[in-house]
Amino acid sequence: MAELDRVKLLAARYRAATDRPYLASALYSLTVVPSSRVPTMAVDRHWRCYVSSAFVAETPVPELAGVWIHEVAHLLRDHHGRAERLPAADQSDRLRINVAQDCEINDDLLADGLALPDGRVEPRAFGLDAGGLFEEYLLHLPRSATCSDCGSGAHGTPGDWEIAGSGGPGVSPVEAEALRRHTAEAMRGHQRSRGTLPAGWRRWADQVLEPTVDWRRVLAGAVREAVAWAAGAVDYTYRRPSRRSAALRGVVLPSLRRPLPAVAIVVDTSGSMGEDELAEALGEVTGVLREVGAGGNRVTVLACDADVHAASRVTSAQQVTLAGGGGTDMRIGIEAALALPERPGVVIVLTDGYTPWPEEPSSARLIAALIGEDAPPPPAWVETVRVTDRR
Structure with missing residues (x-):
């Protein structure tokens, strides 16, 4: 060479x-x-x-x-x-x-x-x-x-x-x-x-x-993690006695159970929301919830602008009726979600961000899916995912 x-x-x-x-x-x-x-x-x-x-x-x-x-x-x-x-x-x-x-x-x-x-x-x-x-x-x-x-x-x-x-x-x-x-x-x-x-x-x-992050992946991760966190709480039940009861004659011991959490989705239906982005985000959320087993009668969707117009149990995004179209106050929707007969462990809010928020966190996990790149952020204690139109 x-x-x-x-x-x-x-x-x-x-x-x-x-x-x-x-x-x-x-x-x-x-x-x-x-x-x-x-x-x-x-x-x-x-x-x-x-x-x-x-x-x-x-x-x-x-x-x-x-x-x-x-x-x-x-x-x-x-x-x-x-x-x-x-x-x-x-x-x-x-x-x-x-x-x-x-x-x-x-x-x-x-x-x-x-x-x-x-x-x-x-x-x-x-x-x-x-x-x-x-x-x-x-x-x-x-x-x-x-x-x-x-x-x-x-x-x-x-x-x-x-x-x-x-x-x-x-x-x-x-x-x-x-x-x-x-x-x-x-x-x-x-x-x-x-x-x-x-x-x-x-x-x-x-x-x-400025790396483009796929909001679908981020939202799916946030929902899965929140559901897993809420499901981490265990409780005792006598419906299925503990196997240790056999060792104690005449005594019935409760067993531990890990309940599947109820989930509430609060949908901002005010006039400022874009229907296409809203429907896409709702479809992603319900799809993830089905994957982790929190579907069927475990999910309640509430349509809300300045008031709660509808609350329904759903298994897919197509079953949701988005009523409303007036002003915006997601606090009302969040309060209604927390007041459901079965209190949810996870509350997911789909909104453009132009809304007041609760002053302090509750015991439920709160995730805000913000529709649009310019959506103002919620308080720091709210888990936030930005839903944009980038593909």
């Missing part, structure tokens, strides 16, 4: 970091590993960059700078982590995954005016639009799609030319997350001062700094 021209290689990295200063910390975190077994450059998940000396010798510095940015983009965008979340059938074809990932990266790099070597992969080569994520591109690529192997830092499958394990120089997963956040913040600062950043990088930085 010819000796690696480190001066040229590092000059290209310096150029990349100078021209795109928001990437400097990430670029200088890469450890160079000379290798004759990679055709160009590649990275592993430990931020080691494997470099072919022949490729460096034949590639101009401006294009080498573009390849530096291309490789670090795989790591910043956590391509290996995202690849591991693909269906098992897709994970086996690492080079096809690599093609899709290169499409995601290169359209941004070319839009940013970077020089890349000939043979680069672009979405338009497959009749695809720019600006997509690699998971989207993967659905439309032919099975024959292939490219140069960018390493396990891209597709997640280690090559036989990679250093085994995390031993030696490299970046830990915790350090990698810190680098991603630092880079995203630097991009935000660059955008504020100069206003120039490719759309894909802007989207990536926004996701790192």
Whole structure:
């Protein structure tokens, strides 16, 4: 193997970091590993960059700078982590995954005016639009799609030319997350001062700094946890005598029971509520309650604006009648829920947040599902999930 021209290689990295200063910390975190077994450059998940000396010798510095940015983009965008979340059938074809990932990266790099070597992969080569994520591109690529192997830092499958394990120089997963956040913040600062950043990088930085959390998953977790908490209370019952009674002649001992909690759902039916979001949130809640066994006659739904209009036992969202449409005071609905013949252990309030709240917590677990991104928060003691229209 010819000796690696480190001066040229590092000059290209310096150029990349100078021209795109928001990437400097990430670029200088890469450890160079000379290798004759990679055709160009590649990275592993430990931020080691494997470099072919022949490729460096034949590639101009401006294009080498573009390849530096291309490789670090795989790591910043956590391509290996995202690849591991693909269906098992897709994970086996690492080079096809690599093609899709290169499409995601290169359209941004070319839009940013970077020089890349000939043979680069672009979405338009497959009749695809720019600006997509690699998971989207993967659905439309032919099975024959292939490219140069960018390493396990891209597709997640280690090559036989990679250093085994995390031993030696490299970046830990915790350090990698810190680098991603630092880079995203630097991009935000660059955008504020100069206003120039490719759309894909802007989207990536926004996701790192303000991650979109699936409200359905958060709401489901909150409901499950609250039901489990309420069901944790145990009581004694003589309906089923304790097995220990057999040891005591003439004495009947009660057994412990773990009752399934009653659940009340207070639905804000005031005029300011959006019907579609409300119906979707109600459907999610009733679905979760069925999963944890708190369905049937254990769930009561109360429609409320400034007064309680209806209270009914339901098994699905389709059975709910949403009456009302006036002002808003969820305190009345919560009080009505707590006054039901069977006091609920969990009260879930679906509202846009424009309502007064009780001044202090009760013995029941209270969850507020706030409809809309701008919904004002309830008191701190109320468990809160924001229901937005983000998909």
